[in-house]
Amino acid sequence: MGFMENKSDLIINISFMNYRFIFCFLITVNLSVINSYSQENSFKKNLISNMLNAIDSHNQIAIEMFRSERNKNGEFIEGKFFAKLQSNPYKIYAKMEAPREGAEILYKNGENDDKALVNPNSFPYFSLSFDPNGSLLKSDGHHNIKEAGFTLFSKMFKTHIRNYGEAFYDLISYEGIFNWNGKKCHKIEIEYSDYKEIKYSSNGNENLYDIADKKMINVAKLRFLNPHIIDNKKLDKGQMISITSLYSKKSVLYLDKENFFPIYQLIYDEIGLFEKYIYTKLILDKEIQPEEFNRDYKDYNF
Numbered sequence: 001m002g003f004m005e006n007k008s009d010l011i012i013n014i015s016f017m018n019y020r021f022i023f024c025f026l027i028t029v030n031l032s033v034i035n036s037y038s039q040e041n042s043f044k045k046n047l048i049s050n051m052l053n054a055i056d057s058h059n060q061i062a063i064e065m066f067r068s069e070r071n072k073n074g075e076f077i078e079g080k081f082f083a084k085l086q087s088n089p090y091k092i093y094a095k096m097e098a099p100r101e102g103a104e105i106l107y108k109n110g111e112n113d114d115k116a117l118v119n120p121n122s123f124p125y126f127s128l129s130f131d132p133n134g135s136l137l138k139s140d141g142h143h144n145i146k147e148a149g150f151t152l153f154s155k156m157f158k159t160h161i162r163n164y165g166e167a168f169y170d171l172i173s174y175e176g177i178f179n180w181n182g183k184k185c186h187k188i189e190i191e192y193s194d195y196k197e198i199k200y201s202s203n204g205n206e207n208l209y210d211i212a213d214k215k216m217i218n219v220a221k222l223r224f225l226n227p228h229i230i231d232n233k234k235l236d237k238g239q240m241i242s243i244t245s246l247y248s249k250k251s252v253l254y255l256d257k258e259n260f261f262p263i264y265q266l267i268y269d270e271i272g273l274f275e276k277y278i279y280t281k282l283i284l285d286k287e288i289q290p291e292e293f294n295r296d297y298k299d300y301n302f
Helices: 002-056 151-171 208-215 219-225
Strands: 060-070 076-086 091-098 104-108 116-119 128-130 172-180 183-191 197-201 240-244 250-256 262-268 273-283
Touching: 002 151, 002 172, 002 183, 002 250, 151 172, 183 262, 208 219, 208 240, 219 240, 219 273
Parallel strands: none
Antiparallel strands: 060 076, 060 273, 076 091, 091 104, 104 116, 116 128, 172 183, 183 250, 197 240, 250 262, 262 273
């Protein structure tokens, strides 16, 4: 009997040790997963922080940008331009390569009755001033001249971080290092599962640009959802329009490993690719002189 009792005790002890081992193993695995998850989110958080710091710390930049944007007919309209710009106060000089080769635009916030000076490089062969939000300056593109550069991009990310909190970094997938245009880039994808079309009641003192800026959503998408509305015309109070809950359904970004600027951007809506922006040149270390934002600058033809 004593032997049987000892044997039973031994079996119980072994079983207890096995359960304890399994429990400790599961705890270790869970801690490893949590630690790995924490490290990955910390990495993504630092990556986004570096990108925002890079954008915010450069008040003056020069860029060469290629754009490809889907129109209401599902066709992609392409364009390319060179620009010098200053974020604060906002100033920009741009020269088109396509679609209107040689055309020039000069805009300085609050000056020239807040209008953009345009040299069309075609008939009528003299410079004219236009509303920067007007259709003539967009050349069938999605955005106006005041939205060029990275400032809008920075504001949008800050809004998402504020609204989502730490959960924002769960939306980001880090895809690794990729080579693009001779540069090593961090590739990230951001999926917004809560992207959707919703109804919005206007406060009566805003146009589509104002709403896009307030909500940090895509103004081109607002035009497509509300084709009967002129984008720079004030809406009536209580007027109902369709908007999107977020700027995009998915974004794919290539961040230059050297300076963290998002030099390659793919923006998707519920249909598919909506916008592509490629910065083929990005000059960060050259000071732009005040006279380079004047119409009489020696290299311009206004």
